[in-house]
Structure formats: structure tokens, C-alpha cells
Amino acid sequence: MRSRVALRLLLHDRSSTAGSLLGVVAIVFLVGQQLSILFGLLNYMSVLVDHSGADVWITSARLRNADAGDLISGRYLERVMGLPEVQWADPLLLANGLVRTADGSFEAVRLVGLRRPRLTGGPWALAAGEGEALLDLEAVAVDRLDLGKFGNPALQRVTEINGRRVRFGAVSSGARAFQGTLVFLSLDKVKEAAATPPGRYSAILVGLKPGVDRERALARLRALLPECGVFSTPELSRRTQLYYLTNTGIGGSFGFSTSIAVLIGVVIITLTMYASVLGRTRDFAVMRALGARRRDVAVVVLCQALMVGAVGIFLGFLCLAAILNATRGSDIPSYMPASVPPLLAGITLLVSLLGSLVALRKALQADPASVFH
Amino acid sequence: MELQLEGIARDFWDGRELRRVLFPLNLSLTPGELTVLAGPSGSGKTTLLSIIGLVLRPSEGRILLDGREVTGLPDDAAATLRLSRFGFVFQQPLLIEGLTVRENLFLAVGIQGGRITAAIRGRAEELFTSLGLQGTGDMLPAMLSGGMKQRVSIARALIRNPAVILCDEPTSSLDAENGQVVMDILKRIAVEEGRLVVVVSHDARVFPYADRLVKLENGRVVADTRPLSEGAEAGA
Numbered sequence: 328m329r330s331r332v333a334l335r336l337l338l339h340d341r342s343s344t345a346g347s348l349l350g351v352v353a354i355v356f357l358v359g360q361q362l363s364i365l366f367g368l369l370n371y372m373s374v375l376v377d378h379s380g381a382d383v384w385i386t387s388a389r390l391r392n393a394d395a396g397d398l399i400s401g402r403y404l405e406r407v408m409g410l411p412e413v414q415w416a417d418p419l420l421l422a423n424g425l426v427r428t429a430d431g432s433f434e435a436v437r438l439v440g441l442r443r444p445r446l447t448g449g450p451w452a453l454a455a456g457e458g459e460a461l462l463d464l465e466a467v468a469v470d471r472l473d474l475g476k477f478g479n480p481a482l483q484r485v486t487e488i489n490g491r492r493v494r495f496g497a498v499s500s501g502a503r504a505f506q507g508t509l510v511f512l513s514l515d516k517v518k519e520a521a522a523t524p525p526g527r528y529s530a531i532l533v534g535l536k537p538g539v540d541r542e543r544a545l546a547r548l549r550a551l552l553p554e555c556g557v558f559s560t561p562e563l564s565r566r567t568q569l570y571y572l573t574n575t576g577i578g579g580s581f582g583f584s585t586s587i588a589v590l591i592g593v594v595i596i597t598l599t600m601y602a603s604v605l606g607r608t609r610d611f612a613v614m615r616a617l618g619a620r621r622r623d624v625a626v627v628v629l630c631q632a633l634m635v636g637a638v639g640i641f642l643g644f645l646c647l648a649a650i651l652n653a654t655r656g657s658d659i660p661s662y663m664p665a666s667v668p669p670l671l672a673g674i675t676l677l678v679s680l681l682g683s684l685v686a687l688r689k690a691l692q693a694d695p696a697s698v699f700h
Numbered sequence: 701m702e703l704q705l706e707g708i709a710r711d712f713w714d715g716r717e718l719r720r721v722l723f724p725l726n727l728s729l730t731p732g733e734l735t736v737l738a739g740p741s742g743s744g745k746t747t748l749l750s751i752i753g754l755v756l757r758p759s760e761g762r763i764l765l766d767g768r769e770v771t772g773l774p775d776d777a778a779a780t781l782r783l784s785r786f787g788f789v790f791q792q793p794l795l796i797e798g799l800t801v802r803e804n805l806f807l808a809v810g811i812q813g814g815r816i817t818a819a820i821r822g823r824a825e826e827l828f829t830s831l832g833l834q835g836t837g838d839m840l841p842a843m844l845s846g847g848m849k850q851r852v853s854i855a856r857a858l859i860r861n862p863a864v865i866l867c868d869e870p871t872s873s874l875d876a877e878n879g880q881v882v883m884d885i886l887k888r889i890a891v892e893e894g895r896l897v898v899v900v901s902h903d904a905r906v907f908p909y910a911d912r913l914v915k916l917e918n919g920r921v922v923a924d925t926r927p928l929s930e931g932a933e934a935g936a
């Protein structure tokens with residue numbers, strides 16, 4: 328009966344219920360949308376690492392993020408290949424470059440040099456062209472969302488990177504990075520364009536044999552290459568994300584904006600629920616006189632908060648799904664890990680309860696003796 | 701159920717001093733009677749009724765229900781006792797807007813989380829019939845007239861089959877005709893159903909229904925009569 332009463336009161340006090348719902352929806356929608364952008368950006372930060380297909384990254388020592396490694400010797404390649412756990416190992420060479428665009432201006436880019444023919448670390452999804460295009464020394468691949476920066480070149484259009492002739496050979500999809508515009512091309516072309524010393528690479532990517540104990544393999548690699556950084560792919564991904572998150576102010580700014588969204592939501596819920604209880608003070612006093620204990624009044628108010636919370640969360644996620652759908656594939660970074668919605672829902676429900684506390688306090692003050700006056 | 705008040709008094713803090721609004725009084729109420737508590741405005745009628753109904757604590761004295769002291773009961777225990785033994789009818793019907801008439805009745809049973817049994821549902825329908833409220837069960841209170849609302853509030857007081865019914869000016873918001881209907885019902889509940897009914901009123905039209913008439917003035921009982929059995933000389 329108490330939950331029924333809670334529902335009836337909510338349905339009857341429509342304007343305050345709508346207000347409380349708005350507060351909950353605001354939290355779910357604003358926080359959810361902020362988080363989706365944040366996770367989208369996090370993905371951008373570690374995009375190369377996450378999609379490398381490697382199990383282990385070998386880099387220079389004391390690496391702070393995947394983009395700031397010193398060049399390491401290619402001799403490590405043979406040493407690594409000598410381990411029984413290792414199935415394959417490929418070098419990756421990162422460098423900076425300037426691409427001449429259609430109108431003669433330049434675009435600063437991040438060159439990702441891939442060793443042919445395996446092209447490990449290369450584009451993992453293509454929007455146009457063939458993967459094999461990059462086997463050609465002159466071919467480069469850029470992301471479809473970055474095409475505009477280069478003046479929307481057609482495939483096979485010729486241009487220059489650091490004065491060296493290259494061709495747009497393929498268009499990748501989903502290969503955008505936080506650190507800059509990614510351009511995939513052959514390792515030899517990067518060496519040539521960026522004039523890196525011969526036989527030196529930014530990283531060595533290692534694939535382990537199936538069924539190999541990863542921890543053991545990592546330990547052996549570390550023992551084998553004490554002068555290098557040896558990371559599992561998830562480890563390097565996390566390290567890179569954490570680096571940018573804490574060193575660019577992104578973490579702080581997203582933390583701030585989500586806190587503000589939660590705060591605004593709580594204030595809306597608090598005010599509207601308080602207003603609703605205020606208008607019902609007499610009813611709560613009547614309930615108390617009829618035999619409701621304080622805890623029964625609390626059950627009614629908290630039921631209301633939970634109902635508003637549940638419906639608001641549902642509506643909020645509808646809105647969120649709509650906007651995420653609408654921006655999918657656009658250049659707004661957005662990604663929602665599967666674990667986030669349940670967490671967001673749980674937190675929002677807690678926050679709804681929190682927002683109802685002031686109202687609860689008021690409802691509990693209802694004096695049964697007051698109904699006689 | 702016997703209800704005994706022993707030396708009940710009540711003080712209120714009026715902002716400057718503690719003021720005694722009820723002086724120590726003894727009163728023993730018995731079932732099967734309609735007791736009217738009468739007296740001028742401010743004489744302490746509502747205060748006394750609130751103390752009897754366990755919603756207000758007396759400053760002094762003891763309340764005994766069937767010989768068991770209930771004066772210092774903790775809040776929750778008092779609430780549970782109200783729910784199981786007391787029915788209240790207020791000056792205004794004070795039905796809860798947003799709940800249907802039937803739900804308003806069920807609320808008085810299920811507010812502590814109790815289940816609405818088939819017996820309760822049946823009793824609600826019985827009450828609708830006996831109080832002339834047929835067909836109103838699914839209506840919202842706002843759709844009812846004042847007299848009907850007050851009858852619904854009587855139904856709400858009766859749904860748990862309480863031993864004690866306490867009414868504060870139940871007729872004062874009603875016209876003469878509806879007031880009479882309500883008093884007829886309360887009288888029947890007291891005499892035919894053998895309940896203990898207390899009606900606070902300063903409305904002279906209520907007095908003829910009184911089996912017992914207790915008059916308060918300035919917080920003291922100044923008369924305690926049985927006008928019906930004592931005849932005309934003991935009237936108002």
C-alpha cells in the first residue's frame with residue numbers, strides 16, 4: 328500500500344514529479360554524454376596501442392606514454408624472435424611530418440611507419456581503398472574523418488610529406504588519435520621522410536603464440552631486455568590514457584563538468600521533491616495520525632524517490648541513446664563501455680535518494696497532532 | 701474497550717511562559733456510548749481529544765486502555781496502537797488527494813505495510829453501502845461533495861474495526877442535513893456496534909445525540925452528565 332500511495336501521489340502531483348524527473352534525466356543525460364566523450368577521447372589516446380593486434384609492446388625504458396618513446400635498436404627484434412613464446416615481432420616507427428594539402432598549405436601529422444608486408448600496427452578498418460595499398464612504398468592511409476584536413480583528396484592523388492612524394496592509397500576508419508592526425512605509411516618512407524637513424528624503431532610489437540602464459544612471457548621478455556620498456560598491450564594503453572588524462576587537464580575538466588551536472592540534477596531533485604512534500608505536509612500528518620510510523624512515511628518518500636529515479640534513468644538513457652546514435656560516426660568522439668550504463672544508473676539512483684533527503688526530513692517532521700487544528 | 705484518564709493535564713509553551721490549557725482531570729469512557737465533549741473555543745477540547753488519541757502526550761497523568769498504561773508509549777508503538785484500535789474523524793475530511801476513495805480507506809489499513817485482504821475489501825464495500833457511498837469507490841475525493849467526503853472519512857475511521865472512534869467537530873464543515881446524517885451514523889456506531897465514540901463539538905445540534913455530555917471550560921471539566929437517561933433537567 329505504501330508504494331501504491333507513493334505512486335499515486337507522484338501521478339497526482341504532476342508538475343513536481345515532472346520537475347524531479349527532469350533532474351534525474353539531466354544527470355543521466357549530461358553525465359552520460361560527458362562520459363561518452365571522455366571515453367571517446369580515451370580511445371583516441373590509445374588508439375594505436377589498442378588496435379595493434381600485438382600482445383606485447385617493447386619500447387625505450389621509462390616510457391610515460393606510447394607516443395613519447397625514444398628510438399630503440401632493431402637488434403632486439405632478433406633477440407625477441409629467439410624466444411619460444413614469441414610467434415611474431417614487428418617494428419613500428421613513429422615520427423612527425425608535414426603533409427602538403429590540396430591548397431598548398433601544410434598539415435602537421437603523426438607518421439606511423441609499418442613494416443611490409445605484415446603492416447603490423449596499421450589501419451584496422453578501411454573506408455576506401457585496399458589494405459594492400461600500403462605495400463606500395465609511396466602509399467599513405469589517412470582517416471576518413473581527417474580527409475577534410477588534406478582538402479578531401481581523391482584516392483591515388485599525389486602529395487608530399489616532408490618533401491617526399493606520397494600518394495593517398497587508402498582511407499582508414501576509426502583511426503583518429505588524440506595526439507594528432509595519424510598517417511599510416513611504410514616504415515621505409517617514414518625513415519626517409521623523417522630521416523631517422525637506420526635500424527632504429529619506436530617500438531617492437533610482439534605477438535605471442537596461442538596458449539602461452541602471458542605473465543611468464545612478459546617476465547622473460549623483461550629479463551631478456553632489461554634496458555627496454557616491456558608492456559602488455561592493455562598496460563601500455565592504460566598508461567598512455569592515464570598520462571593524458573592527468574597531464575592535459577582533460578580529467579579535471581571532465582570531472583568538473585560531470586560534477587556540475589550531478590550537482591544541478593541533485594538541486595533540481597531536492598527542490599522539486601521538497602516542494603512536493605511541502606504541499607503534502609498535511610497528508611503526511613494525516614497518515615501519521617492514522618497510524619503511520621516515521622519509517623512508514625520514510626518508505627513512502629523513498630519509494631517516490633526510487634520511482635522517479637527509475638523512470639528518470641530510463642528516460643535519460645533513451646535520450647542518451649538517441650544522441651549517441653545521432654553522433655555515431657561523426658567527428659565527435661563518443662564511446663560508451665558496457666560497464667558504464669549500469670554504474671551510471673546505480674549512481675543516479677543513489678543521487679535521487681540523496682536529493683530526496685531534504686524532502687524526507689520535512690515529511691518526517693509532519694506532526695500527527697497538527698491534523699486536529 | 702475501557703479508556704481511563706487519570707489526572708491528565710497539559711501545558712503549552714506560548715512563547716513567553718508555560719501555560720496550562722488542561723488542568724488535571726479524571727475521565728472514564730466506556731464503549732456503547734456516544735460521549736460529547738463540549739465547551740467554548742479554547743477550552744481544551746481538541747487538546748484532550750488529541751491526548752486520548754495518543755497523538756499528543758499529556759504533561760501529567762496516565763492513560764489506561766483496558767487497564768494497561770499507554771501514556772509513555774514510544775512513538776512507533778503509539779502509532780501501531782492508533783492503527784489497530786483508534787479511528788479518527790477530523791473537522792475537515794482530510795482525505796488524501798490523488799488516492800481514490802477506496803485507496804483512502806485501504807491506506808488506513810496498509811500504511812504500515814499490511815496487506816489488503818479480501819476481508820478488508822469486503823468491509824470497504826459494506827461501509828460504502830451502510831454510509832450511502834455506493835459507487836464512489838473509484839472516484840477521487842475531489843469529485844465528492846463535502847458531506848460525502850466526511851462520510852468517506854468516517855468509513856476510513858471504521859475500516860479497521862476500531863474499538864475507539866474520536867471525532868473533532870465532525871459536523872462543523874457540513875450543512876444541517878449532512879451534519880444530522882453524520883451524527884446518526886456515529887450514534888449507530890456507538891450504540892449498535894458497541895464502540896467507544898467521543899465527539900468534540902460546540903455545535904448545540906450535536907448535544908441531543910449525546911449519551912454523555914462532558915463540558916470543558918478553561919481547561920477544566922465543569923459538567924459531566926447523561927442527558928438522555930437523566931431526562932430534561934440535565935440538558936445543556
Ligand SMILES: Nc1ncnc2c1ncn2[C@@H]1O[C@H](COP(=O)(O)OP(=O)(O)OP(=O)(O)O)[C@@H](O)[C@H]1O
Nearest residue numbers: 712713714721740741742743744745746747748902
Ligand atoms: N500546539 C500548541 N501550542 C501552544 N498552544 C496551544 C497548542 N495547541 C493548543 N494550544 C492552546 O491550548 C488552548 C486550548 O486549545 P484547544 O485547541 O484544545 O481548544 P478547543 O477547545 O479545541 O477550541 P476550539 O473550539 O476553538 O477548537 C488554546 O488556548 C490554544 O491556544
Ligand SMILES: [Mg+2]
Nearest residue numbers: 745746747868
Ligand atoms: Mg478544537
